[in-house]
Amino acid sequence: MPSTTPSTKPPTIPGFAYHRIPVAADVSLNVAVGGSGGTPVVLLHGFPQTHLMWRHVATDLAADHTVICPDLRGYGASDKPAEAAELTETDAGSTYSKRTMAADIVTLARALGHERFALAGHDRGALVAFRAGLDHPGAVTHLASLDVLPTLDMWDVLHGTTAAVAFHLYLMAQPPGLPEQLIGAAPDAFFGHFLDQWARQTESTDPGTTAIPDDIRAAYLKASREAVPSIVADYRASAGIDVVHDLADRESGNRLRMPVTVLQQDWGPALGFDAAARWAAWATDLRHSTVSCGHFMAEEAPAEVTKAVRDLLTRTGRRVPPLP
Template identity: 60%
Template structure:
């Protein structure tokens, strides 16, 4: 397992005691960075190092990923974003931080949204990299254009078949996303690419469970929040590719409907922008943090 230079590591219990693998470095106001699919906390290495002079940077592997615990899916809550958000709050509290900034990429951003909705007293600001809210994701996918999100439909199926199908070709399955979403094929060294593939191959059931939750309980909880008029109470900033022009939606407006204090910034980068353009992503986070002071 590769490590972030200059950071220390600890195993910290999350919700229901699930052990979470966490890197911590720097000093100053707490900032939690949450990774996406099919990756681990290591995707944040360059951004985390750039921000460590200004923040205490906390970088966990999400439950079900990397070196964190992978509990068996014994119900919809096991990998709900609400449960995974509770993991984040528990980790920050264990490290002495009742309030923290929170920035997530892809799956980690969905965890961040749920943590921010459920714990507005804990999350000072919320940064989102290259994803839409769960509810809106399902609403904008339609027709043949939805083929770009084919994996969402596969992993939404009941327990059993998707796990077996993916396990049969696991290396090719996870490698396909690293290759398709890397703009020019130069973002990852062979060693980093190998790390992400190996970590994902070892976590097929928990990764599928994470995605299955987003077609079930996560969707239900987002819908309940929309119907109740719940919104994100802290400054929110979104950094994204221009998916909307391809799929016919307005990402800025979608995120604006969830917050009264949100900004939207397109970036000329691929999905793995934290590794492709770490300077840009670090500056995005600095500007967001400044809005919360």
């Protein structure tokens, strides 16, 4: 008689092979790789998730593309280096700066044999993708960003009571110590709050189904509670060194020179800014559209996200000369 004991094996993306790839002296990334041929596509997850958020999109794209889904440094099963205690203002937070995390991804792709690749990111992963596009334009052929603004613009638009939706940004921006203690005291409540509040069931959702099923939710919560210091360090970098890097690019006129697709949920007029205009200031070849779902669009509306990525890959873009 077969055992009825529930499996404790962590979920994976079906049909994908798993590897650990060194990307820095003290960091190896957990990565799922599937498919073959076509433009290689790297998919970067957001908060508070892992590479599993791409499971629907990744398996579809793998029919005719090589698809690479890593856990970012500090997340999931990837290594979690301690936030370095740099003393200089220009280096503080560099362990989890988006520049460092973007370099991880370029190194990862090269280790897998891809000098050039398309890049799609959601939430935190979209910020890493954005920085990779600015820092490594010769490597990133196409770029997709899901439901986020560039870091500098995010801080520009948050104000007044509407900023309450982003309370976690301010909490994790604080110096080391208090944020880690508060979140570490009740990690499942903290991270579960965002999984609950940011998802939105739509009329197209089948009855009895959920965008984030129990086993995936459990995997997200387990991974997050094991990574509190590194997740906080990632967010802390976005209130410090990432702003410095973005501001330098804004002032120099550095822009994304590859075809860019931005998808966002319909934030509505309450936040008081034009998201498409914000993105247009950074991208020379931009397509911006809204998706009728919540924040976790790759899990809530995977068909729409997959179509957008496939459409992006067909665009040849305009040749934009590099900065002198």
